[in-house]
Amino acid sequence: MAYTDDEILAGLAEIINEETGLETDAVQLDKTFTDDLDIDSLSMMTIAVTAEEKFGVKIPDEEVKNLVTVNDAVTYIKNAQS
Amino acid sequence: MAAQITMNTPMRYARMLGVGAYRPDRVIPNSEIVDAIDSSDEWIQSRSGVKQRYRARPDESVVDMSEVASRDALAMAGLDASQIDAVIVATVTHMYQTPGAAPLLAARLGLTCAAFDVSAACAGYAYAVSVANDMVRAGTADHVLVVGMEKLLDITDLTDRGSAFIFGDGGGAAIIGPSDVPGIGPTVWGSDGTKSELITQAPSWTDFGANRDLPWPTLRMEGPAVFRWAVYEMAKVCQQALDATGITADELDVFIPHQANIRIIDSMVKQLKLPESVYVARDIVETANTSAGSIPLATERLLRERPDLHGTLALQMGFGAGLVYAAQVVVLP
Numbered sequence: 001m002a003y004t005d006d007e008i009l010a011g012l013a014e015i016i017n018e019e020t021g022l023e024t025d026a027v028q029l030d031k032t033f034t035d036d037l038d039i040d041s042l043s044m045m046t047i048a049v050t051a052e053e054k055f056g057v058k059i060p061d062e063e064v065k066n067l068v069t070v071n072d073a074v075t076y077i078k079n080a081q082s
Numbered sequence: 083m084a085a086q087i088t089m090n091t092p093m094r095y096a097r098m099l100g101v102g103a104y105r106p107d108r109v110i111p112n113s114e115i116v117d118a119i120d121s122s123d124e125w126i127q128s129r130s131g132v133k134q135r136y137r138a139r140p141d142e143s144v145v146d147m148s149e150v151a152s153r154d155a156l157a158m159a160g161l162d163a164s165q166i167d168a169v170i171v172a173t174v175t176h177m178y179q180t181p182g183a184a185p186l187l188a189a190r191l192g193l194t195c196a197a198f199d200v201s202a203a204c205a206g207y208a209y210a211v212s213v214a215n216d217m218v219r220a221g222t223a224d225h226v227l228v229v230g231m232e233k234l235l236d237i238t239d240l241t242d243r244g245s246a247f248i249f250g251d252g253g254g255a256a257i258i259g260p261s262d263v264p265g266i267g268p269t270v271w272g273s274d275g276t277k278s279e280l281i282t283q284a285p286s287w288t289d290f291g292a293n294r295d296l297p298w299p300t301l302r303m304e305g306p307a308v309f310r311w312a313v314y315e316m317a318k319v320c321q322q323a324l325d326a327t328g329i330t331a332d333e334l335d336v337f338i339p340h341q342a343n344i345r346i347i348d349s350m351v352k353q354l355k356l357p358e359s360v361y362v363a364r365d366i367v368e369t370a371n372t373s374a375g376s377i378p379l380a381t382e383r384l385l386r387e388r389p390d391l392h393g394t395l396a397l398q399m400g401f402g403a404g405l406v407y408a409a410q411v412v413v414l415p
Binding site: 042044046061064 | 304305309313314343
């Protein structure tokens with residue numbers, strides 16, 4: 001069963017909350033991980049690996065650095081499911 | 083019929099008899115390196131845990147530094163240097179293709195025994211402990227001096243934001259000798275050369291020799307990718323080492339991972355679900371990442387600060403450039 005965009009966003013928000021303590025409401029599609037959410041590249045790796053497990057997808061190292069906004073991540077995970 | 087080969091003593095156990103360390107005199111706090119990388123003490127600490135590092139003198143060599151740590155380890159073991167019959171030095175910063183550091187160190191100690199270097203980067207010490215364990219067990223040697231020592235700042239680009247703040251100089255030594263009971267568990271080790279580009283020297287010595295306009299060779303590291311490999315793959319290797327030794331995380335007393343980055347250490351602890359009762363070495367805060375030197379340095383510190391941990395069970399885990407890794411459970415001296 002494929003996750004919807006809203007489910008992916010909600011799941012990512014939970015993962016980010018667990019890793020950084022950031023409120024889930026702060027995780028919006030247009031936010032950038034680095035500048036808006038203050039997530040560094042090491043935390044980003046942890047978030048990517050946790051998202052892989054949660055959504056059953058692969059997010060290779062070289063793709064993680066291309067995920068600039070939350071929307072980038074939602075789109076990547078949605079496409080990787082199919 | 084050919085004559086029969088005479089073998090050494092039958093298989094026996096080995097253990098760590100002593101550890102020693104060498105930390106150079108000069109301390110470099112983050113405040114002294116931040117300008118060159120347009121950074122701050124706060125950023126470095128949040129990113130790596132490192133508050134300071136030690137720097138060796140320009141005239142100090144890996145062999146000089148190894149001699150101090152070796153004599154320190156011999157003192158804890160209560161042995162005279164003459165009782166050592168093999169010397170293994172793990173290093174990537176003995177700046178001679180040949181001869182190796184180990185024969186030079188052996189000579190400093192008045193020895194003419196077997197002596198060789200191990201090139202396994204940050205896993206070098208754990209590799210050497212494994213080899214020494216096998217040598218003692220097989221009767222190839224009675225007492226092996228194992229050294230992990232680095233002068234990493236000589237091959238660090240102090241203007242590289244990705245690596246300048248993480249490395250330091252120093253290292254330590256251990257004496258491995260015979261034991262009536264098992265003191266070093268099975269080593270779980272391996273490599274993945276397909277990921278060699280994640281931590282490497284650039285340019286190569288050959289390219290640098292051919293074109294002196296190139297920058298001096300230094301270490302280059304893909305930090306986030308190394309972080310992912312270290313946390314998620316190496317935690318599995320740690321678990322395999324515990325399983326191979328037949329102990330659970332609850333039965334472990336100490337965890338001494340290679341001091342690569344405090345974020346890696348903390349994430350590994352989380353992945354391994356280590357109970358609060360396990361003492362976790364965090365020498366990186368004051369010593370930074372000293373590659374092959376980090377595990378013996380951390381071991382020496384924890385035994386000095388926590389004498390109650392002598393004789394307890396420690397999981398030590400080295401991982402780094404290659405990529406290579408090795409983990410084993412040891413009884414601390």
